[in-house]
Amino acid sequence: MATVDTDKEFSVFDSMAARFDVAAQKLGLDEGILRYLRTPNREIIVHIPVTMDNGRLEVFVGYRVQHSIARGPCKGGVRYSPEVTLDEIRGLAAEMTWKCAVVNIPFGGAKGGIVCDPEHLSQSELERITRRYTAEILDYIGPERDVPAPDMNTNEQTMAWIMDTYSMHLRHTVTACVTGKPFGLGGSRGRPAATGRGCMIVTDQALKRFGREREQTRVIVQGFGNVGSQASRLMHEAGYRIIGVADIHSGIYNSNGLDIPQLLEYSKENRTIEGFPESEPIGRQEILEQDCDVLLPAATENVITSKNAGHIRARILVEGANSPTTPPADDILFDRGVFVVPDILANAGGVTVSYFEWVQDRQGYFWPEGMVNERLKHIQVAAFNDVVHFGEKHNVNNRIAAYMLAIDRVATTLKLRGIYA
Ligand code: NAD
Secondary structure: OOOOOOOOOOOOOHHHHHHHHHHHHHHHOHHHHHHHHHHHOEEEEEEEEOOOOOOOEEEEEEEEEEEOOOOEEEEEEEEEOOOOOHHHHHHHHHHHHHHHHHHOOOOOEEEEEEEEOOOHHHHHHHHHHHHHHHHHHHHHOOOOEEEEEOOOOOOOOHHHHHHHHHHHHOOOOHHHHHHOOOOHHOOOOOOOOOOHHHHHHHHHHHHHOOOOOHHHOOOEEEEOOOOHEEEHHHHHHHEEEEEEEEOOOOOOEEOOOOHHHHHHHHHHOOOOOOOOOEEEEEEOHHHHHHOEEEEEEEEOOOOOOOHHHHHHOOOOOEEOOOOOOOOHHHHHHHHHOOOEHHHHHHHOHHHHHHHHHHHHHHHHHOOHHHHHHHHHHHHHHHHHHHHHHHHHOOOOHHHHHHHHHHHHHHHHHHHHHHHHH
C-alpha cells in the first residue's frame, strides 16, 4: 500500500534553503556572502495578454528568476503548468546555480515559468503565449545574460519560438539565446537524451562503488517524459533491467524486466504507459516502494517525503527530477544507508549539453554526437568523483557535499570579483 501522494511539506525553495543553510554553515561561509547567495539577483513577473483561438483575451502570469550571474550568464529551463508558483521558480533558479557549479560550467542559475495548462491549449495559443512571454523578458535574456531551455511541458518547438522572437526583435539571428533547440536551428546533437544519459552515467559510477554489474541491476523509473523515457531507453540498451515505470496516470511493473523499446512505441501511440501488455498495473507512488536496486524519480518534486522514505527499498537513489526528495526524507534515507545521487549532480547532463550547445552556436561549428556524449561523460564522472570525495573529506552525505562544493565554487568567484556597491 502506498502511504503518500505528492506531499507539499516543503516547497522547492524551502528544500533548497534548508540544504543551503546546512552546507553554508559547514563551510563556515561569511554571513554577508551567505545572505547574498541565499537570495536571487532578480525576479521578473510579467502579465501576458493573449488572444485565444475563440477570440477571448486571456492574461497569463509568467516568471523569470535569475539567481546568480557570478560565474557567467544565467541558465535554466522554462516550465508551463497550472501549478507554477514564484516560490517554486525561485527555488529552482537557485538550484540551477548550484547545479552549474557542481559540474563546473561557466553559468549561473535561472528558472522561468508560465501559469497555464498546456493540455487545454492549442499549438497556436502556446505559440502566442511563448512569443509574448519572450517579448516581455527580452531585455533580461540573451547569450551573455540568461539562456532559457526546455523544462516541464516545454520542448524544442517552444525554444524555436523563443529564439525566433528574440531574433526578430534584434533584427538578426541569435541561435545562442536558448538551448534545447531543434538540431536544424542550432541545437546540439545528443541534447534530447542528455539528461537521461547523465542519469545513466552517474548510476554507472554508483554501481562501481558497490562492485555491481549493470546486468544484475533492477531499476524503477517514475516519469516517462523526456528524462524518464531516455534514461530507461539508454539503461535498457546498456543491460540494466527496468522492472517498473510510472507516468502521471499510473504505473506498470514486471519483475522480469519491461520491454522498453516496445513501451516507447506504446506510449507514443497511446500517450500513456497505462495498459501496456506483459505488465501488472501499480500506483504511481506505490511503485517507489517496490524492491529494486536503483530508484530513478524522473517526474516531479516532493515525491519522496518523511511519510514514504522509510519504505523505499532501493539501495541507490538517482534523482532525475528536480527536488524529488524533501529534507526530512533525506535524513531518513541517509540513516537507512541509501546511496543518494542528488538532483544537482544526477540530472546535470541536460545543462551540460546545453552548455555545449551554447558553445557550438557561438562558434558556428557543430560537434559529432560521439564527441558530445564523450565530453558529457568526462564532465559528469569528474563531478561525481568531486562530490563523493568532498563528502568523504568533510564527513557529510552526498547531497550536502554537492551543495558545499557548489557554494564554495560560487563564493570563491564572488570573493575574487568583490561586491560592487
Ligand atoms: P516531461 O514533462 O517530459 O515528463 C514528465 C513525466 O512525469 C511524464 O511522463 C508525466 O506523466 C510524469 N509525471 C508527472 N507527474 C507525475 C507523478 N506525480 N507521478 C508519476 N509520474 C508523473 O518532463 P521532463 O523534462 O522529463 O522532466 C522531469 C523532471 O526532470 C522535472 O523535475 C524536471 O525539472 C527535471 N529535469 C529535466 C531536465 C530535462 O532536460 N528535460 C533536466 C534536468 C531536470
